[in-house]
Amino acid sequence: MLKIRTVSEVNDGVNILYSGEARYVTSFHRAYGAGMQVSGFVLDASTEAGLADVVVTDGRQWARTNQDGHFTLPSSPARHVWVRVPRGWDTEQWWSSRAPELTFRLHQEEQPSLPMSFAHLTDTHVSTLTGDPSDAVELAVRHGDGTDTTAALDHALQRAADSGADFAVITGDLTDHGTAAEFDHVHTAIARAPLPVYVLPGNHDHYGHRHEPRDTDSPLGGGFLGDATVERYEEELGPRWWSRTIAGMHVIALDWFSAWCGIDDQLQREFLAADLARVEPHTPVLVLTHDQLPTSWLQHLHTSAQHLRLIGVLSGHWHAPKVVIDEGCAHVSTGPAGFGGLDWSPPQLRLLDWDGTSLTPHTPTPVTNQSSNPVVPPPADGRHQSLAVGSGQHLGRITCAKNRWIMPSYDDTTQRNYLSAIDVDGTLHWRHSLGTTPLTGLTSNDDQIIAASVSGLLTCLSPDGTVLWTYQLGSHLHNRLHNAPITTDNGVVVAGNLADLAALSISTGEPLWHRDNLGPVDTLLTYGNGTATDDTVILPFGGPYRGMTSLEIATGTVRWADDSGTPLPLSDVVPVGPGDALLVRSGPTIERLHLDTGEIRWRTPLQGRFSTAAPHHNGHTITLVSGDGIMHRLDIDTGTISARTTIPATRSAHGPYRTTGTGAPTAPVHCARGLVIVLIDGSVWHLPEHGQPTMLTDLNSTVTTQPAVLGDRLAILDTRGTVHIVSL
Incomplete structure (x- = not known):
């Protein structure tokens, strides 16, 4: 309950006796002293005439100037006194350190004409x-x-x-x-x-x-x-x-x-x-x-x-x-x-x-300080098609259902998100709006498509685009959901993050359990997608209080979690072998761990900076491109690095905490040609088993959404909401 007591009227102002914690009041007085009463004037700078009815405050006590522009504030431990600048006025100095006598001078200032922008x-x-x-x-x-x-x-x-x-x-x-x-x-x-x-x-x-x-x-x-x-x-x-x-x-x-x-x-x-x-x-x-x-x-x-x-x-x-x-x-x-x-x-x-x-x-x-280097334009030989599905898209991924690409997008004009189904020949099959916040998580099979928005709204659709059910995870104002839902073999979908995690029936959307008490959410996002075993889901929570966590699908009970101080998980949990998985952590490092126990089989340091893209493996060799474009090849059994090379920058890009270098926010994908990766600058690279990476094409547009392959074609969605279909 708000605790305010009016103890005196001062120039139509109210003196508030604050009820903050005693320890703060004590430290405030120790740092600032007991304060002093302040009197003064608010004047028109051009005429020196007093301005009436202007609010002056120290953030705790309030005064309003009289007809002469005079005000008085009682004693207070506050450091500053300031004038609440009214409409049509401005000043070069709207605040002052506390002193017995203060004068604020305002000058008339024409307000921006409407409509305006800031x-x-x-x-x-x-x-x-x-x-x-x-x-x-x-x-x-x-x-x-x-x-x-x-x-x-x-x-x-x-x-x-x-x-x-x-x-x-x-x-x-x-x-x-x-x-x-x-x-x-x-x-x-x-x-x-x-x-x-x-x-x-x-x-x-x-x-x-x-x-x-x-x-x-x-x-x-x-x-x-x-x-x-x-x-x-x-x-x-x-x-x-x-x-x-x-x-x-x-x-x-x-x-x-x-x-x-x-x-x-x-x-x-x-x-x-x-x-x-x-x-x-x-x-x-x-x-x-x-x-x-x-x-x-x-x-x-x-x-x-x-x-x-x-x-x-x-x-x-x-x-x-x-x-x-x-x-x-x-x-x-x-x-x-x-x-x-x-x-x-x-x-x-x-x-x-x-x-x-x-x-x-x-x-x-x-906002960028760099100028782009010349780029190679997309080929004009029929091997490349483009189709606008929105005006933008950031993060998320393209998936496949019924031999169609399913992809998210956002339209800034309508301020709506969209889900689109596109045939391999580039034909738009359907397009539906699913809300007002961008779609950042997407999971699909031949029976259901489950889309998650950044605000935590889950929508389940059939492959023909019919909405089957929706479910809101936690507070739409506070949730920041970036990882995709997990579907299990027994008809359950698990979705969420530390803010709110739920298991739902995939057929009805009815909740089986939900957890909102797994730990505090302090800035660090959950970037990676989890995975499921027969009876557990394993999620790479974005810490710092929990990290990798295994929960029972039936009850939501935690089976195991990272020890305190373990490097934070950053990538998808990628299944490998009987009951194991690969994971990239901060450092960056890559590890192979056992999903039933969390036991680390091996852990290998990587070169590069902040890395969130998942590793790829073919059963024998792991290929991983760290956040700033350093490709690593590792033995899947031992974690030994067999090769390392840097993908050369086509032009300067950006990444977390930086504005230069090569950016690799998406993982390699396998196609008939082998492994292909799309960098943040839109350059598309072939990663051969031996030798140096070679650039296949350059889309000349930023890409942060995970691409997907259908047949011999790669669908790439850029941040302008354009899907590029590249023949491989």
């Missing part, structure tokens, strides 16, 4: 330090390529302006280590940006105590994401939660990580309620936060904004984009602006259109 950036991770490879959150050290993140931020902001954005918001993880030097780089980039920029903190912005420790540090938090201090961000960039009016929207920013760490959860809840209470009815509200708000926060937000119109909640943190439109509110997550996402998405920003009534998010716009 840019959403996130997770810029500006870095000046190399980081510590042993630190779990410094993944860019292990998987990155030394991308100049400051230059990338400059480039992204310029790209936003060039794309027509009137302003930009950056929803946290501005820095990688939270140090003073990194904050200085961010501040400088914002100052020279070609458009207004509004920022808020993420978890990495609160890690400064790890790298520049102080005697006064008193971090709170824990778990995979670690603990936090908040003083460094406030010293460099000001208030961690704030609000203002932009283009008729009431924009409110929160510090998700400090609340998550238990530092100021209640304080921010009280701020949210008190701030929204001072907004005119029916005003559109846009919320900015680093991670998606948990269910309890969303409930509090909706309760506090009952008299308002909630139009959007923008976030990042996962390094993987997602959009869900829920009751007219756009819940938007965008990938990193300066390097590739954990889901192989490119460096990106997102444009959102605002017409005064509704908020419309667009597919992310790639």
Whole structure:
């Protein structure tokens, strides 16, 4: 329950006695002192006349200026005081360190004319330090390529302006280590940006105590994401939660990580309620936060904004984009602006259109500092066909049913996903929409097709496209489902991730059991698809708390799981031999393990960086291409590497935490010609048993969806929603 007590009226403001945890209040007073009363003025910069009815706050207590522009705030431990900039006004300095007397000067500013657009950036991770490879959150050290993140931020902001954005918001993880030097780089980039920029903190912005420790540090938090201090961000960039009016929207920013760490959860809840209470009815509200708000926060937000119109909640943190439109509110997550996402998405920003009534998010716009090298065009000799099945598709895979390709796609115009069945000659047999969030998991046989969306909606269809049943896994707002459902020989389909896992009857969709208590979900996605034995399913959960896990098909009971500290599974679980499987883990490494017990037969280190593509085997030899294009050949019995070669880059690509090199997000496929792999840049390569890889063709378009073979033809779906059928 919200705890707010009105103890005094100050210029029509309300003084809130916050009820945060005692440990936070104690540490806050130790760091900042008991505070002081603040008085001052809000003036028209051009006339020096006072501006009436302007809200001034320190994020805890509130004041409203009188006819002379005067305000008074009582004593408070808050570090800053800021003015809630009203519509039609702006200022060069909207916040100030707390002092007995303050003056804010606003100047009239013409608001962007509607309709207009603005840019959403996130997770810029500006870095000046190399980081510590042993630190779990410094993944860019292990998987990155030394991308100049400051230059990338400059480039992204310029790209936003060039794309027509009137302003930009950056929803946290501005820095990688939270140090003073990194904050200085961010501040400088914002100052020279070609458009207004509004920022808020993420978890990495609160890690400064790890790298520049102080005697006064008193971090709170824990778990995979670690603990936090908040003083460094406030010293460099000001208030961690704030609000203002932009283009008729009431924009409110929160510090998700400090609340998550238990530092100021209640304080921010009280701020949210008190701030929204001072907004005119029916005003559109846009919320900015680093991670998606948990269910309890969303409930509090909706309760506090009952008299308002909630139009959007923008976030990042996962390094993987997602959009869900829920009751007219756009819940938007965008990938990193300066390097590739954990889901192989490119460096990106997102444009959102605002017409005064509704908020419309667009597919992310790639941001790149590289220029492409000349490419080989697709052959024009009849060996290549192209067919548009949508306007885009990221991740997922093509499967086969009844001698047809079944493939996902997404249409940005209609904001719908689609499933299409295409004959081997390129004829579109059927195409159905299955919802509004992209399809990322697909399993099929000659009797059923089961499609999974990123928001956790399962749809079962017959091979002729008839929908048989649907089932929602967990919260459609919070689920991020990237792995495909598993079908078993006894008529059960198991689907989900750590957020929510369920076993369903494949014929009816009726749940047999579900698990939502397997462990916390902390950013790391489950990339790989699982497999089944006679009585168990084995899933490569994306950790860090569980990893590989075997569960009984009949009950959902866990039989075995990875020991703590085991490298995280990243690829599909690929069956091999009697009761064994192959798996790629972080490192990267590849291993052969026994499915009944989890016992490791052998484990071999690989060359390369972040690798999520599955290995392929022919019963004797394993072929695996690591994330940045290094092909390995291994003995299936011993794991001994017999050959290793790098597939030469056709042009610079991207991968998780990097913007250069060759990208290999998909696994090799077997066809009449042998093994073929499609790289992220759309180049198609033959992998002969002996000798060097040779390029068959180049589609000149990005590919992250797993291709599939029918007969002597390979279907490749690019990120523009075009399927390429290549004769082999």
